[in-house]
Every structure is written in structure tokens, then in C-alpha cells.
Amino acid sequence: MEATQKKRRFTMPSSFTVLFLIIIVIAILTWLIPAGEYQVDDAGNLIAGTYDQIASQPQGIWDVIMSPIHGMLGTAETSGAVEISLFILMVGGFLGIVNETGALDSGVAATVKRYKGKEKMLIPILMILFALGGSTYGMAEETMAFYPLIVPVMIGVGFDAVVGVAIVLLGSQIGCLASTVNPFATGVASQIAGISPGEGILWRLVFLVVTLSIGIFFVYRYASKIEEDPTKSLLYHQKNENKPMKMTDNVAELTKKQLHVLVLFGLTFFMMILSLIPWEEFGVMLFVDFNNWLTSIPILGEIIGTATMPLGEWYFQEITMLFLVMSIVVGVVFRMGEARFISAFLKGCGELLSVALIVAVARGIQVVMNSGSITATILHYGETGLGGLSAGMFAILTYIFYIPMSFLIPSTSGLAGATMGIMAPLGEFNGVQSHIVITAYQAANGLVNLISPTSAVVMGAMALSGVNIATWWRYTAKIIVVIFIASLAILWLAALLS
Template identity: 45%
Template sequence: MKDSKFRMPTAYTILFLLIILVAAATWVIPAGAYDYVDGVPVAGTYHAVDPNPQGVGDVLKAAFSGFYDAVDVCVFILMVGGFLGVVMKTGAVDAGVASIIQRLGGREKWLIPILMLLFGLGGTTYGMWEETMAFYPLLIPVFLAAGYDAVVGISVILLGAGAGVICSTVNPFATGIAAGFAGVSLGDGILLRIIQWIVFESAAIWFVMAYAAKVKKNPSKSVVGVGSGNIHVAMDETVPFTPKRKVIMAVFTLTFLLMVYAVIPFDEMGLPLPVLGWWFPELSALFLVSGVIIGLIDRQREDEIADTFVAGCADLLGVALIIGISRGITVLMNDGAITDTVLHWGEEALAGAGSISFVLLVFLIYLPLTILIPSSSGLATLSIPIMAPLGKFAGVGGDLVVTAFQSASGLVNIITPTAAVVMGALALGHVPYDRWVKYVWKLMLYFLVLTLVFLIVGVALG
């Protein structure tokens, strides 16, 4: 008998189907636009514009337009792939992972809370999200070697940073931009967001540790199967951790630490530390230079370094394509002139609501808006200048509007297929999207309910 079980389409197919749906929506949803001043929409200025429905040609071009729009992120991913290709050829990662597992001696589970707290701090302070892409190829093998599955490795990074982003305390790319447009300071509402972060990060750590313990005890409980992933270092595959490999791992670690430091806006956080202000072009150069340095330390020939680096880029080409395709959805909405219309519908839905109803409606409206506009900074720029003034009429402070916005944006971006980080991470771990949804939906429900409670408490205290 043939196996008739439904097979989940690949990430590419899911994203192309979403592109088709968005294109179809441009034929149904009225085209409209706000008046803009310095790139910011002015509330109450929405008006109809000539429709620009997206046809077959636009659908076919959307993925390429998205790739052009996200070329900085895509090139960064390729450079990380080349860097990792050179590093993996040295055997340093295999030796380092084996050494870590041996040193932990059965206490590997403590890597989960420690790493999740670190990623959570990055998420809540500077919105660590796209930058996490570099860590998946590094940490997934560690957790596979420890007897877990790829989902645990992905969760430590994605849910650790994701819980932090949901509760962004001083994240300049979400909270900072939104607070500026809402006319409040970054410190307004920060106590509520700190408490929210403690609760959410604790819940995420508990969730991942419970799943990891279940998989370690009974591998058949894994949603994907133990050993899933493109790299696996087993306990009996010990590679000597020679002095040369230790130097390589030191350069390897220093590269990631420099990446994290270079993107943190210390000045906007009020910290007296030098600001490098790097972003994807500088980070791409960092991984390129580090890859060459590591190849030279390993005494690889010039042509060997070049070939290995290019092969490593090829390994992550699929991830780069997924990121480009997902960005194409936003490009298609903007070209079809329906982004502002969707935003206007939210503006109309909120008119005349009471304080509690208003803040809960803001949160709920941002859930679908985030699917359509995954960029937190882009969504903040488009919507907060409209939402915040409406909040004043409902007796809701701008800080709560900001909290509702960032909570919805962060929550959706953990699970939506339009989020490049989610689809890229799953591609790196070879985890089907439907398995990820099956695994994470309960935690998303916890986060949803907890957010509603925090917002109601915020209104009561305000």
C-alpha cells in the first residue's frame, strides 16, 4: 500500500504560495496611501490611489526583487557559510565540540539556560535577530553531539533571542524607533518590559529544557529524529584538540564576539562604550577576513582556501535564497499599494475603543500586520505615528502602544513563514516547517496569554 500521508511542502514552495496569495490580494484590497513627512505616515491622511494589481510577471519577479532588497543579509549568510567551510575543514570545530561534551560529562543540559540567557539579553537590549543566523551552524552540531535533536539547537538560539525580542527593553530597532514616533522616552514602561522579559525568558528556557530532557530520555519523542542536521559529531568520533586547533577556535570565537559587540548601539543605550556601528557589509568582511586568517593558520594553500570558502558559500546558498524570497512578499505588497490600506483598516478598527479594549486590539491587529511586514523597524515607522495618537484618545500611554507593538511583532516572528530568520534557521537544521509549528505552538499560546495579561496590568497601573 502506498504511503498516502501528506508531505509538507518545502520552504520555497510555502513562500511562493504566499507570494501568489499576496499578489491575488492586490486585486481585491483597495490601493491606498498615507501622506508622508520625512518618511513617516501622517494619521488621518489616508487616501485612495490608482490600483496597481500584481500579475504573473510581478509574481515571478517578486523573489528576485526581494533578493535585491535583502542582498546585504544574503551576502552576509554566504560569507558565514564560506567562513564555516574553512573552519570545518581544519577539524577544529569537531575537536572543540568533542572536548566540550567530554568536559561537561553528562551536564550538557546546562548549556541550554546559559546560552538562552545570553541570546535573550542580546534580543532584549539590541534586537539580536538576523545576527543569530551565524550561530546555527555553530551550535546545532553541539546539541546533536550531546544526544539531542536539531530542534533543541535551533530553539536555544531562536527562542532564546526571540523571547528577548518580544520583551525588548531598550532595543533601538523596535522599542527605540517606536518610542520616538510615539513621543515617549525609551525608559517609559521599561519596568514592565523587564518583568515581562524575566517571565518570558524563564518560560522559554523551561519549555526547551523539558523538550530536550524528553528527547534525551527517549529519542523517539523527537519531532524530527535525533541526528537530524547537516553536521553530527558523535562521542566516539573524538578528534585531537591540538594547540593549532585551539588557536583556530580562539580566532573563531573572537570573530563571533566581535560581531556581537560591533552591532550593539551603546550610545543609544546610554552606555559609555565605543560604538563601531557595523552592519551587514562590515560583518560580511569580518567573516571573509577571519576565514582567510584561519585558513592560513591551518597552513592551507591559497587555492585550497579559495575553493573551500566558495564550497562553504554554496552550502548556505539555499538559506540565502529563502531569505530573499521571503523579503519578496513585502516588496509585492508595497508595489501593489496595499500596505497602507491594511494599516488604515487597523486605524479604523481602533477608533472609539476603551483603554483596555484599545491596547488589546492594538496587540491583536499587530499580529497579522507583522506577518505582512516582518521588519520591526519598518512596521514601527509605518504604524506607530498612527497608533500612538489614537491611544491618547483611548487613555492609553504611548509606552503601552509600543509594548503591544513589539510584543506582537516579536511573537509572530518566531513562527511566521514570512520571517527570513525562522525559515533560514529551519533550513540550516533541516527541520520541516510543519514540525517546527507542531513543536512550538504551545509556547506561542503561553506567550500570547501572558502578553494579554501584561498589557491589562499595564493599563491598570497607568
């Protein structure tokens, strides 16, 4: 045995471990915190000011180890995660089919080729494309394939690796920060809060436009500075130390079939957005009228099915069906064989299996809290302590609260599952609608994921591009501050006007 051994470096435990530890802590708290309950109205909403203590219901070891199972299947007090978990798996299967076609990689490569000689124009175009991916389906790890393509292009035309990283990383993660219908953020949080993912989408679009504009402005300005004076590059002193990454040459030309896949890919998320916006609340009856007309047609209506729902009234079951059907449509259009289709679909599901399971584990926290009847007590503490706050101030404090929580629980879905059951009703008590609480959670989590050293997406980008994490922090410092201030302003305004 060696006389001296190297000290083991601390590594952040996985989200599963963190969530299990939180479940244990919550179970212990059921022995210490008084149990209580609120009265509810006809709609099932808690009525502020009606809290009463009840007999203590401490949770034991059996309750702890059963909590993830109950979190998936549900209990009398807590809805199960099976609906959102199945939805996540279907999204994974759909992305697996699309990735199998190579359409996304070839689409970006075709865009880069088209703007050869006008590479600075690629900055806003590509950042918008990556942001749309992040905002609609939580594009994150998928971006790893694009660094070997975009970083060498940026270096080759006189910029540096930071510009290439910023296009991909800032673009995609600002999209996640301002998620509109991202199933892993907006979807999970909305399901827990008991609202449609379409609620609050207008404010999330405002978030997307404002924060993405900030990102594009900073990246474009930095690229322009380097273009005028290469010594302005944060990597200029490393010029002779690091060799530029070679551009990947294994991305095929965009084929006609891949172009059709990209159209179907965009159409799928466009349909999802249309289906989740509550059109009737805005006085738009087009989809309801069309659905009534279609189902009233003799024979055809019966063939289609009279139980169909108009766009605007869809929820998780319907959009789960959408991704399953569109997976098949993409496979047929691409002329993918049955065996290849099943393999790609299952592979895609497998890649998101951990996300689907983590939702159930996170829901286990709420199961233990509800079974121990301490949820109402914690809400009562919040109602008492935060009751004097204005709606705008509560929205801002919620945003600030979620910043350290995002470091503690890096998983977007896990964070929503662990906290939204408390934060959404607490917001309602303070006159803040649940969709604003969700927007605050997404914005804070997204901000952290732009720079977090525990993020596989961030560290993977650094490793692929040869950019040091300290250099990345130096580059993004001003961007983070500006996005932080803009986020506070938007949340305050949303709480004031909603």
C-alpha cells in the same frame, strides 16, 4: 497497474512555494483592494490619519514573475534584499570556515569530557552555550552533530534521551526565540523595518535570560526526578525496546589552533554586538572618540582609511565586511591552505544560498503590494481596526498573530520578509516601536520551532535520539505554556516602557 494504490501523504510545500503562492494571492488582491497612499514626514515615515485613495494599479503575470528579481535588486518603492542576502552569504562562508576547523564539535566534546562525573552540571552550561549559538547566528541544523555526543552521555549517567535532546534542541532554539543579533531573524526583520539590528537589544537580552532560565529549570528538574526515580522517565516503558545510541568517537581532542579559532569565533560575534548597539543614544562616546583619534593620526589615519565608522554606527555593509575579514583571519590562524579555505568558504556560502534567495522571494511580496499601492490601504484597515488598542495589547496580538503564521511560513527569514513591511509600520501607528514588533515575531516563530513537526531541526533531533515526537510534545507542554505566558508579559512591559 495495481488495483489499489497507496494514498499519497500530504507534505508541506517548501517555503519558496508558499511564498510564491502568497505573491499570486497578493497580485489578485491588487485587483480587488482599493489603491491608496499615506503622506510621509521629512524622515520618510508614514503619517497616521493621512490616508487617501488613488487610482487602482492592478498587478499582472509579468509583475508576479518579476517580483523576486525586483525583490533582490529593489524598486523605487521597495528596497532590495541584495544587501541582507550578501550578508547572509558572508555569514555562511564564515561558518563554513569555522566548521572546517572542527573547533565547535571539539569544543563541546571537551566540555563534556571536563565535566565527566558531574553530568548534571552540564545541563545549564551546555544549554547556555547552545543558546548563545542560536541567539547570535541562528544555530539550528548545525546541532545535528551534537546528538550522537550528548544523548549517549545523558543515558549513560542514568538520565534518558529526552534530557539529551532537551539540552541541544531547547537550548539552541530558545536562543533563536530570543535572538539578539541573529542575522536570519533580527537582521532580516530590522533591514525590512528600516532600523538598526541593535535597536531593542536590551529587551531581547531580557527575553534570552528569562526564557533560557525557564528551559534550564525544567530540564534540570526533569533530570533530577529521573536521578531519584528512573520510573519517572517518559521513556521508561521503552527501556527494553530501544537500545541507547552509541556515543560518537570521531570527535578529535581540542587542539591549540582550534582553541584560537573558538576565541576568534566568540570575538566576531562580540564585535558584531558592539558595532550594532547605538552607543551615542546612551551617552557613550568612547567609540566615536577613538575613531576620530585614530583617523586623525597623520599617515596612519590615511592608511587605515578616513571613511571608517565607529562601533555603534555600523550597519549591514560593515558587519558583512566583519565576517569576510574574520573568515580570512580564522583561516590564517588555523593555517588553512588557500585551496582548502576557498572550498570551505564557498561550501558555507552554498549551505545558506537558499536562505539568501528566500529573502528576495519574500521581498517580492512587498514589491507587488507596493507596486499595486495596496500596502497603504491594508495599513489603513489596520489603523482603523486596531487604532483603539493600547501599545501593550497590540504587542500581545502581534505575538499571537505570528504563531499560526510561523506554521504557514516555517522559514524565519521568509516570514520576516513576507510580513514585516506591514507589521512594523502598523506598530508605529499604534505607538509600538518596530523593534518590539520584531521581538514579538522572533519569540512566536521560536516557540513554534520548538515543537513543529514540519521543522527539519525538530524531526532530525527525534530521529537521531529515538524519541517519539508525541513524547517530545508531552515533555515540552508545560515549558511551552510557561514561555508563552512569560513572552506575553515581557512584550506587554516592553511596549509600556519603550
